[in-house]
Amino acid sequence: MIQAVIFDLDGVLVTTDDSHYEAWKRMADEEGICFNRQINQRLRGVSRMESLEIILERANKSYTEDEKNALAARKNSYYVALIQHLTPSALLPGALETVNALRKQGIKIAIGSSSKNAPTILRQVGIADLFDAVADGNQIKHSKPAPDVFLLAAELLRIPPANCLVVEDADAGVESGLNAGMKVLAVGAASYNQKAHLRADALTDIDLMAWIRTQA
Numbered sequence: 763m764i765q766a767v768i769f770d771l772d773g774v775l776v777t778t779d780d781s782h783y784e785a786w787k788r789m790a791d792e793e794g795i796c797f798n799r800q801i802n803q804r805l806r807g808v809s810r811m812e813s814l815e816i817i818l819e820r821a822n823k824s825y826t827e828d829e830k831n832a833l834a835a836r837k838n839s840y841y842v843a844l845i846q847h848l849t850p851s852a853l854l855p856g857a858l859e860t861v862n863a864l865r866k867q868g869i870k871i872a873i874g875s876s877s878k879n880a881p882t883i884l885r886q887v888g889i890a891d892l893f894d895a896v897a898d899g900n901q902i903k904h905s906k907p908a909p910d911v912f913l914l915a916a917e918l919l920r921i922p923p924a925n926c927l928v929v930e931d932a933d934a935g936v937e938s939g940l941n942a943g944m945k946v947l948a949v950g951a952a953s954y955n956q957k958a959h960l961r962a963d964a965l966t967d968i969d970l971m972a973w974i975r976t977q978a
């Protein structure tokens with residue numbers, strides 16, 4: 763029986779996945795490193811430093827640890843500038859409706875995001891107070907596909923992992939939810955992922971509450 767739903771943030775509830783791409787693209791262009799939307803698929807759900815390592819696979823020089831830290835900081839400064847003007851219009855279709863429908867039925871809801879910027883984004887788009895728990899990149903050591911962030915969210919909610927449903931737009935996030943022993947709904951960019959228990963192009967295409975009832 764599903765007692766809690768844990769949402770990824772970027773690309774599931776808000777459009778910030780695109781801002782991550784734009785910020786990395788600017789940094790990669792400045793460094794003369796080939797980067798495009800196809801490579802970006804591998805960055806979804808993955809931590810900042812691991813994302814950088816993936817981008818640097820195409821670099822034709824090697825970077826020291828200090829240089830890598832500077833590149834990641836530069837990308838983050840571009841990203842922070844992009845998200846500082848976020849408003850509720852950045853919420854993806856169906857996000858607010860889904861969250862509110864679950865809350866109304868007494869389902870616990872949480873955020874499970876790899877991003878260290880998650881608290882800022884939640885505040886900016888005005889949904890910070892809707893969640894019973896927030897687990898994000900500031901609190902975990904191992905990023906998705908490790909199960910850490912979702913296990914932490916379940917622990918904060920005090921709900922057993924087997925009774926949680928994860929909503930993800932990243933293959934790494936689908937893997938993370940499965941590794942945590944949770945049910946997984948894959949949406950958006952991950953909607954073709956056959957490992958997930960459930961798939962939908964967008965949150966508007968699925969009645970989560972109806973599906974949860976079938977699991978009882």
Ligand code: BG6
Pocket residue numbers: 771772779782805806807808809810813838875876877878879880899932
């Ligand atoms: C995830 C995004 O939510 O957060 C990744 O899907 C991103 O693209 C990761 O790299 C880390 O984000 P941040 O904000 O800590 O750099």
Ligand code: MG
Pocket residue numbers: 770771772773774779806807930931932935
């Ligand atoms: Mg995501």
